Amino acid sequence: MKKTALLFIAILTAIGICAQTDNKMVYPQSTAWNHFVWGVEVGGAIDLTSNDMSTVNLDAYFGYRNELIQALGVGASVNMMVSNSVRSFPVYVLLRTNFRRSPSLLFMDLRGGVVFNNVSNGSQQTGMYLSPGVGINLARSKTFNSYITLSYIYNGMQPFHKGSEYMDINGLSMACLRLGINF
Numbered sequence: 001m002k003k004t005a006l007l008f009i010a011i012l013t014a015i016g017i018c019a020q021t022d023n024k025m026v027y028p029q030s031t032a033w034n035h036f037v038w039g040v041e042v043g044g045a046i047d048l049t050s051n052d053m054s055t056v057n058l059d060a061y062f063g064y065r066n067e068l069i070q071a072l073g074v075g076a077s078v079n080m081m082v083s084n085s086v087r088s089f090p091v092y093v094l095l096r097t098n099f100r101r102s103p104s105l106l107f108m109d110l111r112g113g114v115v116f117n118n119v120s121n122g123s124q125q126t127g128m129y130l131s132p133g134v135g136i137n138l139a140r141s142k143t144f145n146s147y148i149t150l151s152y153i154y155n156g157m158q159p160f161h162k163g164s165e166y167m168d169i170n171g172l173s174m175a176c177l178r179l180g181i182n183f
Contacts, residue, residue, distance in 0.1 A: 035064050035065055035066055036062070038063075038182065039060070039181060040182075041058070041149075041178040041179065042058055042059075042178070043056075043057045043149075043176055044056050044177060045057060045153055045175065046174060046175050046176075047172060047174055049169070049172055051167065052081075053081050053083075053084075053157075053169075053174075054174075055081050056079075056080050057078070057176065057178065058077065058078045060076060061094050062074065062075075067102075068100070070096040070097055070145070070182075071094055071095070072094070072095050074091070074092070074094065075111070076090065076091050076092075077090045086119050086162075088116070088155055088157075089116040091114055091115075093111070094110070094111050095108075096108070096109045106134060106137075107135045108132075108133075109131075109135050110131070111129070111130070112130050113129045114126060114127070115128070115155050115156060115157075119160040120160060120162045125157060127155060129154070131151050131152065131176065132151060132152055134150060134151070135147045135149035135150070144182065144183050145182050151175075153174040153176050154171060155174070
């Protein structure tokens with residue numbers, strides 16, 4: 001399992017290096033629309049707490065960008081657990097930067113906010129959502145940027161009853177891989 005994970009990370013890194021295009025991010029005349037960014041992501045997360053809550057994720061965000069900040073904005077996600085009917089809906093603030101004015105291969109991706117968990121039989125919970133991660137830029141042009149992120153997710157889910165079963169969950173910890181594009 002560890003060899004497979006290391007091979008997968010090595011392949012993704014090689015794809016990122018090969019997919020790099022012109023590293024000069026060119027901003028035409030400065031207008032308000034040059035600093036607007038929006039993007040979408042698709043991914044999956046593996047439950048590290050052994051509660052059978054691995055997910056398929058869909059994310060969307062919008063915000064501000066400049067030469068130093070790739071994205072500073074707000075986003076929302078739909079996290080669908082694959083083995084049961086539990087759904088999570090995080091709403092977060094996003095900061096993505098490489099701490100440099102010029103584009104680079106790697107960047108930092110930080111997300112924090114609140115998550116609305118729809119657990120079972122219509123019952124809902126609200127908790128804290130944190131997701132620090134790192135990303136690899138893939139293809140880039142004047143109009144779009146594609147990337148892969150690997151991050152940790154903390155979902156502040158609390159214990160609940162699923163039918164006759166008691167789910168003793170005190171927060172979910174997950175490892176998440178996302179493929180995204182922004183414009």
